[in-house]
Amino acid sequence: MSTQDSRILSAEHARESGVDQPWEESNGAWWDWYLSLAAEDEGPVELVHADPPAPVEPLTTAELEEELRTPYGLTDELRDRFREEGYVKVPAVLSPAALAAGRLEVERLAAAGDGPGSSGFLSLDMMWQGDSEVLRLFALSPRLGRLAADLLGVADARIYHDNVLSKQPGCGRTPWHFDAHHFPIASRDIVTSWIPLQAIPEGMGPLAFAAGKDTWKVAEDVDFDSVGTSYDRGVAEAFGAAGVRVDDSPFALGEISFHHAWCFHYARGNRTTQPRQVMATTYFADGAKLVDQPTMVSGDYEQFLPGARPGEVIDTPLNPVVSR
Numbered sequence: 001m002s003t004q005d006s007r008i009l010s011a012e013h014a015r016e017s018g019v020d021q022p023w024e025e026s027n028g029a030w031w032d033w034y035l036s037l038a039a040e041d042e043g044p045v046e047l048v049h050a051d052p053p054a055p056v057e058p059l060t061t062a063e064l065e066e067e068l069r070t071p072y073g074l075t076d077e078l079r080d081r082f083r084e085e086g087y088v089k090v091p092a093v094l095s096p097a098a099l100a101a102g103r104l105e106v107e108r109l110a111a112a113g114d115g116p117g118s119s120g121f122l123s124l125d126m127m128w129q130g131d132s133e134v135l136r137l138f139a140l141s142p143r144l145g146r147l148a149a150d151l152l153g154v155a156d157a158r159i160y161h162d163n164v165l166s167k168q169p170g171c172g173r174t175p176w177h178f179d180a181h182h183f184p185i186a187s188r189d190i191v192t193s194w195i196p197l198q199a200i201p202e203g204m205g206p207l208a209f210a211a212g213k214d215t216w217k218v219a220e221d222v223d224f225d226s227v228g229t230s231y232d233r234g235v236a237e238a239f240g241a242a243g244v245r246v247d248d249s250p251f252a253l254g255e256i257s258f259h260h261a262w263c264f265h266y267a268r269g270n271r272t273t274q275p276r277q278v279m280a281t282t283y284f285a286d287g288a289k290l291v292d293q294p295t296m297v298s299g300d301y302e303q304f305l306p307g308a309r310p311g312e313v314i315d316t317p318l319n320p321v322v323s324r
């Protein structure tokens with residue numbers, strides 16, 4: 001698919017290039033649209049051979065539950081880094097055997113479904129509501145939920161949604177964006193954990209972050225473009241001109257990142273022969289409200305916050321507290 005292809009939007013959405021309208025299609029279609037807003041990666045497009053992750057005996061469900069329940073022990077240095085930079089990469093959060101259990105499950109579910117959309121990006125969301133005990137344990141993990149609450153500096157965190165983000169070999173860039181743009185939650189206390197299920201070398205498209213808690217202001221005046229790549233290019237130019245530090249470093253096995261909802265991030269395409277398998281879970285502060293007017297950029301939010309009412313505190317059965 002051409003990255004300029006605006007046919008991914010329905011006729012009505014394409015006619016109106018504004019975003020003040022609800023998203024009317026599936027979450028998978030939302031990702032296909034979103035990736036169509038990315039400019040092409042620079043450099044060669046040939047795929048580089050990568051071996052599958054080395055086989056590791058996965059944890060049993062009971063062992064996984066224990067690991068995902070046990071607190072991590074966040075250091076002040078990592079917490080302060082998150083608050084200064086808007087993101088942090090936390091080392092050795094999960095064991096290779098826990099990640100192996102997650103990866104096996106993601107591969108099973110990816111094979112069972114309809115496969116990735118036209119972009120080569122497979123997004124499976126709300127997996128904790130499905131039949132997978134393993135993905136439920138990851139999504140509702142107190143270890144991860146407590147890390148989210150402590151980084152945000154709030155008493156408790158609720159889950160907004162979980163996602164499997166499988167970027168197939170050859171899938172292009174994820175464009176520059178910040179999540180607050182598409183989260184319909186009226187709070188600054190929102191964070192996403194990004195959990196690679198294998199090490200992610202540079203060529204596989206590690207999530208990359210614009211450092212600095214106020215860096216979003218640098219791109220504040222770039223107009224959002226719902227049909228072309230000008231927003232992605234405009235944000236990159238604004239950051240380049242302002243000398244913003246971009247952290248596009250690889251992820252070691254077990255390392256996971258947390259990015260604040262106002263932290264700009266993007267990911268290069270996957271130029272390797274292996275799928276880039278990731279889980280991502282978004283958390284928000286207990287007590288936060290739904291915004292007054294969700295838009296199409298909010299995606300299929302009613303799936304994630306069923307029954308939540310504009311302007312009211314979010315407290316639905318699909319958004320339990322996960323920090324304890």
Ligand SMILES: O=C(O)CCC(=O)C(=O)O
Pocket residue numbers: 165167174179192194207265266267278280
């Ligand atoms: O995995 C990707 O390429 C993008 C993920 C992302 O933007 C996010 O988790 O906030």
